[in-house]
Amino acid sequence: MATNILIVDDSATIRAMVKKSLELTLVDIGRIHEAGDGIAALALLADHKVDLVLADINMPRLDGVQLVTTMKRDPALANVPIIIISTEGSKERLNILRERGVVGFLHKPFRPEQLKELISKIVELPNDSHSEEPVSYDF
């Protein structure tokens, strides 16, 4: 089944770059949605079925940590896997994200192959793997 993906980053260049990188993955990509911040992401998630969220941390209005927190509190969104793509290096902040259910982290700058590898691992997981213990790859 095709995977619908939401890319959340305030940089239109990074969104376009991630979108291009997704084309290199072997994953069957369905629709790719884009949002410039957490507020726009939540609005989009309310209206569209999304199977995977790729989000930055440092964004205006609602940042990546707040987006993750809000999604995990919403039963309709709590099981949607989230990968963070960011320059963040703080162990404390990464631990917070891991505790809140983020399944992967990709550090900027990244190569398309790294994104491909990470996404391939996550979308191959059975759906019920996302509901209990979060699975970490690049933390």
Place this chain on the structure above:
Amino acid sequence: MTVTVRNLSATISEVIEELALVVVEEPETRPEFSPDTVAWIEVTGSITGQIIVRCRRELGILLASNLLGIDPEDAQAQEKASDAIGEMLNVICGNLITNFFGAEKTFNVSIPRVADIESAPENNTNWAMQETFFFLFDSHPIEFVLNVSPALSAQCSRKECHGR
């Protein structure tokens, strides 16, 4: 980690070469150029600081085209030039923080702002240390200004700083 101009340059080179496949060089003399774009980003947390870059828009077009794998003449590269400069600054800032201070400290980084050269960032802070560096990104000159608060500068000499 001991932070010097040399490893500041090393971090910037590593990040830019990986991010946008751009070769970074340190010019022997200050390059003569007329920047038309300014971008800046602020850091708060264990330290307070600011990085300002000045460059020409052509560099933004180059970054956007390399990031997206498209021709510099492509409308998308032209359209995303400013955004690419902002994102470059964001990625450099994040990596500098981690390289200099490690993963144990948490910082808040502002959203990068990009504007025409006339729009200088507000500067109400009495920075204890200000350093200016020049680089060539694929022959495009770029100026980096590093402003640092007293808290950090107390740990730093002009050309050497001991990051914690």
